[in-house]
Amino acid sequence: MDILIYGTINSVTLALYAIGFAMVYGVSRLPNFAHGALYVVSGFITWSFLNSLGLNYLLSIILALIATAIIGALIYQFVLIRVRGMEISEIIASYAIGLAILEGFRWGGFKGLTYTLPAFIEGSVEIAGVSVDYQRLLVVGIGAAVVGLLWLFTRYTRIGLAMRGMAQDERAALMLGIDSDLIAVVAMGFGSMLAGLAAVLLLPLGNIVVEAGYNILILAIAVCIVGGLGSWMGAVLAAFLIGFAQILTVVYLGAHYQMVVALLAIILTLILRPSGLFGQQKELEERV
Amino acid sequence: MENNTQRRKERIDRGIKVRTDGIYALMSIRELSYLLLPRLVLILGMLALPLLVPGMYWQRVITITCIYALLALSFDFLAHYVGLVSLGGAFFVGVGGYMAAIMNTTFGLPPWLTVPLAALAGGGICTLLLLPCLPLRGVYFAIVSLMYPLFVARLIEALNILGGTDGITGIDGFSNRWAEQYFIIGILLLLLFGVRRLVNTDIGLVLRGVKDNDQAIRASGMNVTLYKAMAVYIASVMGCLGGACLAHIYMWSGISQFALDFSILPIAATVIGGGGTLIGPVLGCLILVPISELLREFGTLRIVFYALILVAFIIFRSEGIMVYGQRKYQQFERWTRI
Numbered sequence: 001m002d003i004l005i006y007g008t009i010n011s012v013t014l015a016l017y018a019i020g021f022a023m024v025y026g027v028s029r030l031p032n033f034a035h036g037a038l039y040v041v042s043g044f045i046t047w048s049f050l051n052s053l054g055l056n057y058l059l060s061i062i063l064a065l066i067a068t069a070i071i072g073a074l075i076y077q078f079v080l081i082r083v084r085g086m087e088i089s090e091i092i093a094s095y096a097i098g099l100a101i102l103e104g105f106r107w108g109g110f111k112g113l114t115y116t117l118p119a120f121i122e123g124s125v126e127i128a129g130v131s132v133d134y135q136r137l138l139v140v141g142i143g144a145a146v147v148g149l150l151w152l153f154t155r156y157t158r159i160g161l162a163m164r165g166m167a168q169d170e171r172a173a174l175m176l177g178i179d180s181d182l183i184a185v186v187a188m189g190f191g192s193m194l195a196g197l198a199a200v201l202l203l204p205l206g207n208i209v210v211e212a213g214y215n216i217l218i219l220a221i222a223v224c225i226v227g228g229l230g231s232w233m234g235a236v237l238a239a240f241l242i243g244f245a246q247i248l249t250v251v252y253l254g255a256h257y258q259m260v261v262a263l264l265a266i267i268l269t270l271i272l273r274p275s276g277l278f279g280q281q282k283e284l285e286e287r288v
Numbered sequence: 289m290e291n292n293t294q295r296r297k298e299r300i301d302r303g304i305k306v307r308t309d310g311i312y313a314l315m316s317i318r319e320l321s322y323l324l325l326p327r328l329v330l331i332l333g334m335l336a337l338p339l340l341v342p343g344m345y346w347q348r349v350i351t352i353t354c355i356y357a358l359l360a361l362s363f364d365f366l367a368h369y370v371g372l373v374s375l376g377g378a379f380f381v382g383v384g385g386y387m388a389a390i391m392n393t394t395f396g397l398p399p400w401l402t403v404p405l406a407a408l409a410g411g412g413i414c415t416l417l418l419l420p421c422l423p424l425r426g427v428y429f430a431i432v433s434l435m436y437p438l439f440v441a442r443l444i445e446a447l448n449i450l451g452g453t454d455g456i457t458g459i460d461g462f463s464n465r466w467a468e469q470y471f472i473i474g475i476l477l478l479l480l481f482g483v484r485r486l487v488n489t490d491i492g493l494v495l496r497g498v499k500d501n502d503q504a505i506r507a508s509g510m511n512v513t514l515y516k517a518m519a520v521y522i523a524s525v526m527g528c529l530g531g532a533c534l535a536h537i538y539m540w541s542g543i544s545q546f547a548l549d550f551s552i553l554p555i556a557a558t559v560i561g562g563g564g565t566l567i568g569p570v571l572g573c574l575i576l577v578p579i580s581e582l583l584r585e586f587g588t589l590r591i592v593f594y595a596l597i598l599v600a601f602i603i604f605r606s607e608g609i610m611v612y613g614q615r616k617y618q619q620f621e622r623w624t625r626i
Contacts, residue, residue: 031427033375033434082603088373088563091430092555093602095375099552100595107589214438221431229427256446263439270420270428 002130003247009136011243012143013202015236017216018223019150020194022235025224026167027187028180030080030090034098035195036217041101042068042196043208047117057118065196072192073185080188081181098217106210119204139201146197147236154232163187167230222262226269228276238277241265298624305618326617330567334477338469347469351537353577354472355381358530360554360561360569361480362523368564369487370519371499376433378550380527381534382440382543383410388532389456389541399460403532410528415521422516425502434551441546455542459535472533476570479526484566486522495519548591553580556594559601562608571610 017039024032045067049060075097083089124133154160162183165173174180198216206212219242224230227238246261269276308319338347359377366372387406391397397405417436421428444450451457462468486492494515497505502512535541553576554569561572576594583590601608 031431079599079603083606087427088367088371089602089606091373091375091427092559093599095434096552096555096595096598096602099548100592100599103548103588103591103595107587107592218435218438221435225428225431259439259442259446263435266432266435267420270424270432274424274428 003244003251005127005130005132007244007247008240009132009140010247011240012140013198014219014223014243015147015239016139016143016194016198016201018220018227018235018239019147019232020191020198021217021220022224022227022230022232023150023163023194024188024191026230026232027163028084028166028184029230030076030084030184030188031094031221032188032191033091033095033217034075034101035191035220036213036215037098037101038068038072038192038195039199039216040105040208040210040213041071042192042199043117043203043212044105046200046203047208050117057120061200064200065193068196068199069189069193072195073189076185076188081184084184098213102210102213116207117200117204135204139205142197142201146194150232159183159186219262222266224276226265226276231276234277238265241277295623295625297621299615299619299621301619330570331477334473335470338466338473344465347465348537349578349581351469351472352534352581353573354476355530355534356550356553356557356577357476357570357573358479358526359550360557360573361476361483361566362526363554364558364563364566364569365483365487365526366519366523367558369492369499370495370516372516372520373430374433374523375430375555376435376437376551377527377554378437378546378548379433379440380410380414380524381531381550382437382546383414383524384528384531385535385541385545386450386456386531387413387528388535389459390450392459392536393456399462399536403529403536406532406535407525407529410531411521411525414524414528415517418520418524419517422520423513437546437551441543444543451542453543455540455544457540459539459541461539462536468537475529475533479529480566480570483522487566491515491518552591552594552598553577556598556601558608559598559606560608562610562612562614565608565610565614568608568610572608 020038021032021035024030024035042064046060046064049055049063050057053060055063075094079093079097080090083093119133119135120138121134124131125137126132154164162173162178163186165176165178166180166183166187170180173183195216223238223242224235226242227234227236242262242265245265246258249257249261304319304322307315308323314320337350341347341350359381362380363374363377366374384406387410388399388402391402391406392399418429418433421432445453462471487495494505494510495518498512498515498519505512505515531545534545554573557572557576558569559572560575561568561570563569576597580590580594583593586593
């Protein structure tokens with residue numbers, strides 16, 4: 001039973017990590033290697049609004065999310081847009097930005113003190129004999145809500161539809177009058193905000209550390225590759241696959257092997273089904 | 289300048305450049321020296337470097353620079369001649385370092401044997417591990433190569449294998465510091481000119497084809513994955529060679545060999561020095577590594593520094609120093625009326 005419950009929590013966590021990355025890649029074919037950095041940035045901004053400025057917790061979360069979205073959009077608008085389409089430069093530039101942010105934090109931000117965010121609601125509840133704290137339940141609830149809202153957003157709003165249009169065929173989208181640069185900036189903003197959302201939801205469960213930035217980038221990428229790069233729903237399903245696989249490994253083999261799961265999942269996916277479980281990119285599946 | 293709209297810059301190859309393209313280069317001393325001078329400056333400069341710098345500390349810096357230059361060379365070769373962006377130079381270094389360490393401490397092989405063996409075997413391991421993402425286009429290679437060093441470092445830490453966080457100690461050093469320096473400088477020069485040659489041979493042509501149009505290569509009846517694997521092997525042998533030398537220089541091999549420095553600095557050096565020139569990355573390392581030594585007291589701020597330089601160069605000066613230099617050397621510019 002605890003496998004089921006903790007598996008679900010872990011899976012939703014992974015889905016939250018990955019969905020922002022999947023969104024940015026899906027819309028503008030940009031592998032955002034700064035994703036993990038944005039996660040840490042968002043946690044840090046929330047912390048400083050809360051503790052340095054003394055704002056209300058909810059308010060500081062909302063402000064931090066907006067700030068992260070703006071940072072993401074600015075990174076795209078001023079750096080990444082200039083190298084768009086040049087694959088080598090795209091990868092290097094986004095990786096370098098992420099690295100600069102994370103290592104900058106390591107140098108200046110995180111020394112001595114442990115940085116923690118308080119839980120939204122303290123306490124825990126027993127579900128079928130397993131004790132689960134409210135924060136984790138909240139993670140599952142909000143995670144599910146985010147996935148649902150994203151589904152509705154991409155189907156029933158103009159911007160969401162434009163994003164899907166660009167994801168499917170950028171040239172056709174351009175012909176229909178969709179401003180591809182603008183939509184890409186918006187998508188990057190949304191993707192950053194989703195990374196930030198994951199941060200504020202999950203950081204109360206642990207400390208804010210720089211290492212998290214790299215771990216989350218890796219996990220997000222693993223989930224996206226298994227689910228098919230660019231497929232949002234694929235990412236969610238892959239999150240469940242990897243999430244349960246990780247919990248099963250922890251229970252039966254030991255916690256050390258948990259991180260091997262993600263790597264193994266990537267390698268198996270690349271060998272067996274390169275486009276991922278639900279990838280629609282035939283171009284990538286096609287082996288050269 | 290209003291006039292700018294009426295005029296444009298015209299670039300024309302210098303006469304001497306055209307004359308030195310073929311066998312005519314042998315006709316006069318002037319043409320010969322035009323060809324040989326840059327190469328001689330590089331070779332003699334590299335050879336003289338250990339004699340010119342003051343003290344043992346800076347000689348050690350030169351050695352480290354050469355190791356970074358090997359990595360940058362391997363990055364440049366993969367990225368600009370095969371189209372595979374490797375974000376994990378540290379993986380090559382780490383594998384090479386640990387291989388050399390194990391061979392030296394467990395089997396008792398001397399350094400002059402462990403370095404080539406570790407390079408060849410380590411290259412094989414790296415290629416094998418990277419093989420799953422080679423049949424695919426796109427960002428997969430970058431992603432997987434980024435993940436390996438992080439994973440392996442954490443795996444060693446968590447499972448406490450290969451010496452755990454302490455690393456493997458008690459590795460033999462080189463017999464003396466001059467041998468150490470000239471060995472590495474020699475290897476660097478050899479590989480530099482070797483790779484320059486390689487990319488102009490038939491295989492190099494095929495590799496560039498893999499980058500530009502893999503379908504054409506496939507249509508010619510050649511196995512794209514095989515060629516990519518070959519290129520990755522060559523590049524990872526260079527990286528592992530650097531790693532093996534590093535293990536012997538520090539007489540220690542540990543998880544810090546999987547550190548980000550080894551991944552990001554070669555990339556920064558390549559972008560600054562000029563991608564695709566092969567000499568450029570070496571020059572970039574000669575500039576960046578000493579600067580990074582001067583900045584040693586700032587700790588991880590150095591990585592921030594490289595990363596920002598990298599972004600700035602990619603956006604504003606994506607051609608790099610060497611491409612600029614080559615253009616000035618081989619062409620002259622003048623304004624012409626449109």
